[in-house]
Each structure stands twice: as C-alpha cells, then as structure tokens.
Amino acid sequence: MAIPPTPIRAIVLGGGISGLLAAWHLRRRGISAEVWEASAAPGGWAQTRSWPGPAGDPGRLERGPQSLRVSTGGALDHLLRELGLDLLPSGPRGPRWLGREGRRQASPATLPGLLRAPGLRLGEKLRMLAEPFVSSTPVPDESIQAFFARRLGEGFAREVLPALVAGVLAAPPERLGLDALSHLRQLEARGGLLLGGLRLGPERTLRPAGGTGALAEILARKLGSVSLERPARTLEPLADGRWRVLGEDCSAEAEVVVVALPSGPAADLLRAAAPEAATMLEAIPRLDLQVWHSRHAMVPGWERGFGLLIHPPEGRGLLGAVSMAADDPRGAPGLLQIRTYLGGAYPVAPGLDGWPGVFRELRRWLPELPEAVQVREEPCPGAFPLLEPGHGARAARLIESLPPGLHWLGADRFGPGIPDLAAGVEAWADAVGRTSASSGSI
Ligand SMILES: Cc1cc2nc3c(=O)[nH]c(=O)nc-3n(C[C@H](O)[C@H](O)[C@H](O)COP(=O)(O)OP(=O)(O)OC[C@H]3O[C@@H](n4cnc5c(N)ncnc54)[C@H](O)[C@@H]3O)c2cc1C
Incomplete structure (x- = not known):
C-alpha cells in the first residue's frame, strides 16, 4: 500500500x-x-483598538491604516472579496491641504491644486503636464525623489513631493527607493503615472466596517x-x-x-x-513615529474629515494630521477625531514631545481647532522600514x-x-x- x-x-x-x-x-x-x-x-500595526468616548460611549482608534487603497483586480481586491469582509466606501472626503509658507494651501494631490502649488514656476508647472511623454524605461536603483524629478520635473520633486512622501512613509524621498512604493514601478511599466494609472484601472479607498x-x-x-x-x-x-x-x-x-x-x-x-x-x-x-489621537468639538466644514500634510522643513517634525468623517462609526458621536503624527526620519523640535506642544504646533496650521476633549498617545516604535x-x-x-x-x-x-x-x-x-x-x- x-x-x-x-x-x-x-x-x-x-x-x-x-x-x-x-x-x-x-x-x-x-x-x-x-x-x-x-x-x-x-x-x-493594522489593529483597531477600543477608545471609549468622553461619556464612556463606544469609540475606536486605528493603530495603523484608517482605510485601505484597493486597486480593482489587484491582490488586495481579490483577498477582500474572498474573505467576504463587509466594506464601506471611505465616503465623501473633506478638504485636503498642504502646510506650506506658514499656512495651509489646497492639496497638490488634485490637478487644480497641483497647478496652484506654491513655489512652482510656470515652466515647472508646464513640465508636469509633459509627464505622459516621458520615457517609461525604468532606471535601476532610483530614489523616489529621482523618479519624480524624471517624470514630473525638478519643481514638483522639490516643492510638493517631500510633504506627500513624509505623510505616507515618514522619510525624505531622496532616502527612499522605489521598493518603498512598488506600485510606482507598475505604473511606469504601463506607460507612466497618468497613462499607467488609467490602464491599471480605478482605485478605491475602502474601510472595513x-x-x-x-x-x-x-x-x-x-x-x-x-x-x-x-x-x-x-x-x-x-x-x-x-x-x-x-x-x-x-x-x-x-x-x-x-x-x-x-x-x-x-x-x-x-x-x-x-x-x-x-x-x-x-x-x-526602522523609523519611530510619535502618534497622537485626539477628539475635539466639531469644526464647521470639517464634518467629512480632512487631511493635512506639512512641507517637512516647516513642520519642525510634525508630518501631518488626518481626521475621520463625523459619521464614522469608529469615532465618538458628534466629535472630530484626529490622528497627528511626528518624527520618522525627521527630527522633532524641542517642546513637541508632549501634547501641549503638539497642539500648539497643530494650531499654527489649523487655527480653528478647539482644545481637545480627549487625547491619547499611541507610540509607534519602529513603525516604518526605511x-x-x-x-x-x-x-x-x-x-x-x-x-x-x-x-x-x-x-x-x-x-x-x-x-x-x-x-x-x-x-x-x-x-x-x-x-x-x-x-x-x-
Ligand atoms: C501609524 C501608521 C499608519 C499607517 N498607515 C498606513 C496606511 O494608511 N496604509 C497602508 O497601507 N499602511 C499603513 N501603515 C503600514 C502598515 O500598517 C504596516 O506596514 C503593516 O501593517 C505591517 O505588517 P507586517 O505584518 O509586515 O508587520 P507588523 O504589523 O509589524 O507585524 C509583525 C508582528 O510580529 C509580532 N512579533 C514581533 N516579534 C515576535 C516574535 N519574536 N514572535 C512572534 N511574533 C512577534 C508583532 O507583535 C507583530 O504583531 C501604517 C502604519 C502605521 C504604524
């Protein structure tokens, strides 16, 4: 046998x-x-933790991602379908800002915002529009900074990119290779950021219920x-x-x-x-992050949440802040829930090692923000690889x-x-x- x-x-x-x-x-x-x-x-890192509201009502915070970026037909899309996870769209999103020149400006993550981005000369804006005509031959061992300078021009790489990358990877784009954001390679293999994005199909931002x-x-x-x-x-x-x-x-x-x-x-x-x-x-x-979760009275206009990224040389170590929409079931009813993060590869200025200093720095960019009614620090030692x-x-x-x-x-x-x-x-x-x-x- x-x-x-x-x-x-x-x-x-x-x-x-x-x-x-x-x-x-x-x-x-x-x-x-x-x-x-x-x-x-x-x-x-991808854990949702209980954080009851001020009256003891249920509430939660995300230790890591607040939502998931899902490309149609990609590995994560297949997995989520297979698991039958109950998914909600991230919902209509509120304002997105770049903290630059001492105040917040429209996010350069949209084309109109990009064309209005501060610090860019006219020629540099026109150079960005030429991206679909840039050769798609990959360059070995390129940094993220060199990749974007090649595809979108030096102006974008100098003025806009550092805040976008610090907000996602907590490090300067010249110190990171494309392995840190490997979908950039896929986009280039399909023709570039714009053409590759169109060919790869729509991306959705989802959050599991x-x-x-x-x-x-x-x-x-x-x-x-x-x-x-x-x-x-x-x-x-x-x-x-x-x-x-x-x-x-x-x-x-x-x-x-x-x-x-x-x-x-x-x-x-x-x-x-x-x-x-x-x-x-x-x-x-490995990079350490300081992460603060805070709840505040709602600010009119921010009910759908907001995102703020700060141009790193101006942030004194404050990289950005993101809030949940007011109707997000993870938050405490009626309150604005924000996550603020500092550090990574950037030195944190003296005085920003406790909530009072962090709040003062946040208010520089968000002057409407009222005092917090609840604050919680979630230290993230070694959160990100560089x-x-x-x-x-x-x-x-x-x-x-x-x-x-x-x-x-x-x-x-x-x-x-x-x-x-x-x-x-x-x-x-x-x-x-x-x-x-x-x-x-x-
Ligand atoms: C604040 C923050 C925000 C983020 N935002 C996003 C985002 O918006 N989008 C996104 O895609 N990603 C985001 N990430 C990144 C993402 O969450 C992580 O990269 C991912 O979860 C890492 O998963 P992992 O399994 O590789 O490592 P980890 O999550 O680090 O898991 C490793 C596990 O190993 C366990 N362990 C350690 N030592 C031992 C041992 N000796 N024996 C057994 N177990 C051990 C640890 O307890 C841990 O559970 C974020 C991360 C952080 C910290």
Whole structure:
C-alpha cells in the first residue's frame, strides 16, 4: 500500500498582516500553517483598538491604516472579496491641504491644486503636464525623489513631493527607493503615472466596517491556528533538515519557518541560524513615529474629515494630521477625531514631545481647532522600514543567504503599504506552491 506523503507543515512567526497572509496563502496551496504571535492580538500595526468616548460611549482608534487603497483586480481586491469582509466606501472626503509658507494651501494631490502649488514656476508647472511623454524605461536603483524629478520635473520633486512622501512613509524621498512604493514601478511599466494609472484601472479607498483591524481579525478567525502571546525566542536547525522553534515555555518543529517580523526581532531570531541574513536585516533602518489621537468639538466644514500634510522643513517634525468623517462609526458621536503624527526620519523640535506642544504646533496650521476633549498617545516604535535605493538587490541577497526551509516576509521586504504586502505575499506563495508541487519540499 502506498504511504501518503506527509503534508508539509509550516510555522509562521508574526501575526501581523504579512504573517496572517502568509499562512492564508500556504493553506490554500495545501500546506498546513500555524501562526505564532507575540502580543495579545493579531494584526500588528493594522489593529483597531477600543477608545471609549468622553461619556464612556463606544469609540475606536486605528493603530495603523484608517482605510485601505484597493486597486480593482489587484491582490488586495481579490483577498477582500474572498474573505467576504463587509466594506464601506471611505465616503465623501473633506478638504485636503498642504502646510506650506506658514499656512495651509489646497492639496497638490488634485490637478487644480497641483497647478496652484506654491513655489512652482510656470515652466515647472508646464513640465508636469509633459509627464505622459516621458520615457517609461525604468532606471535601476532610483530614489523616489529621482523618479519624480524624471517624470514630473525638478519643481514638483522639490516643492510638493517631500510633504506627500513624509505623510505616507515618514522619510525624505531622496532616502527612499522605489521598493518603498512598488506600485510606482507598475505604473511606469504601463506607460507612466497618468497613462499607467488609467490602464491599471480605478482605485478605491475602502474601510472595513468595524475598522481596518477587521482584516486581521477575520484572517485569524478563518485560519483558526493563530496562537497569541506566543513569542518565538530561538530557532534551531534539526539533523533531518527541519526546524525547531522555541518559545517561552513551548516548542514546535516544522519543515518550513516563515519569519514575518520587523527587521529587529527578525535579526535577533536569525542570528544563530542565519548570521549573514541577520546582519543584512539589522542594516534595514526602522523609523519611530510619535502618534497622537485626539477628539475635539466639531469644526464647521470639517464634518467629512480632512487631511493635512506639512512641507517637512516647516513642520519642525510634525508630518501631518488626518481626521475621520463625523459619521464614522469608529469615532465618538458628534466629535472630530484626529490622528497627528511626528518624527520618522525627521527630527522633532524641542517642546513637541508632549501634547501641549503638539497642539500648539497643530494650531499654527489649523487655527480653528478647539482644545481637545480627549487625547491619547499611541507610540509607534519602529513603525516604518526605511527602504533605501538599491533595497531590491540587498533583499535578493538576503533571501539567497537563508538556509533551506527558512523564509522571510514583511514590510521590510515588500514595503509598508498593505496593498504592496498583499501583492508581495501572494507572489511569494505562488512561487512556494510551484516548488512544493514539483519537488515536494519548499
Ligand atoms: C501609524 C501608521 C499608519 C499607517 N498607515 C498606513 C496606511 O494608511 N496604509 C497602508 O497601507 N499602511 C499603513 N501603515 C503600514 C502598515 O500598517 C504596516 O506596514 C503593516 O501593517 C505591517 O505588517 P507586517 O505584518 O509586515 O508587520 P507588523 O504589523 O509589524 O507585524 C509583525 C508582528 O510580529 C509580532 N512579533 C514581533 N516579534 C515576535 C516574535 N519574536 N514572535 C512572534 N511574533 C512577534 C508583532 O507583535 C507583530 O504583531 C501604517 C502604519 C502605521 C504604524
């Protein structure tokens, strides 16, 4: 009688979105996977937390994304459909501003706002309109700054880009490579920012009912094999080629271990088993953010929420602020709920390390903002990886240096955006599925 092959068994370390998606995709390819998560909840940064209103009424805050950018037909779109997550449109959005020259101005994220952007000369505005005619041949190891200077001109890259990038990645565009925003490459491959955007199809901004954290919650529930409060402490190779993972008072063995952790804890775990990979992981900088959540009396005109990005040299470390719409079920009824963030790769000025200083600085840009009725700090140490130009080649070397059976995933590999993580983890799982089908191991 033929002995059925032993199913491949994987342990995924880290129950953030990357780890949960890794286990989800492995399962769909017939590989059983359990997840070890160090903290008491799944989701990592992508968690929705309870924050009751001033009268004790229910309210929540988002630790990470407040909404998800979903491209029709992309990996995240497929996943959300498959999970059957209840999704709400982000709704009509309120004003978007750029803080520049000491006051707020119309956001340059729209064409009229872009053409009115301060600091741009007429020739620089006309240069932006020539973007569809710029060659779409990619330039290796380009920084985000060089990419935009090439496509939209030096004026845009100098005057507008720094605030847009600081608001999303908390770092200057000259220090970041395209791996930090990998959809820019896809756009260029399809003809550029404008033509590529048209060809890639519409993007929607969606929020799961119940908050962005619902994505991790539903993945964890459907997987059913996510162990919380189970930090991995040590990784040991076994004589038969498998791996042993040791926790605080538990251990498990598996054919495959997927390390879906931020670079620091990933390096600690891999130091003995894969020292070269650990050294390369340590070299990926992580940026700390100061994040403040605050609730205020509603300001007329801001009922649909707002977004403010600040030109970094003027922000003194304050990168921006974003508010939820007044009818957002996550907020406290009748109040304006704002998230303000500082730091990342930018030095925070003295006096901005506590709410009174942060509020004074916010009021410089939002003079109408009344005193907060509730404030909560959510520190975000190591929130974002700083993926420098040339990151792709370094990541490829890191992956090559891993011994058989060890895999590495996460924001340090694919970039911090959830859509990029979804696409990256799916492509990784496809490759793993092909290897396991042809060789029986991965
Ligand atoms: C303030 C903020 C705003 C953001 N806004 C957006 C946005 O608008 N749009 C967007 O797309 N993205 C946004 N992001 C980025 C996005 O949330 C993250 O990049 C993404 O969630 C990272 O997922 P991950 O699984 O790779 O890592 P993480 O979320 O860091 O998950 C790693 C997990 O590993 C666990 N862990 C650590 N050590 C161990 C161990 N030894 N053993 C077991 N488990 C361990 C941690 O507890 C954690 O749960 C934002 C992030 C922040 C912080």
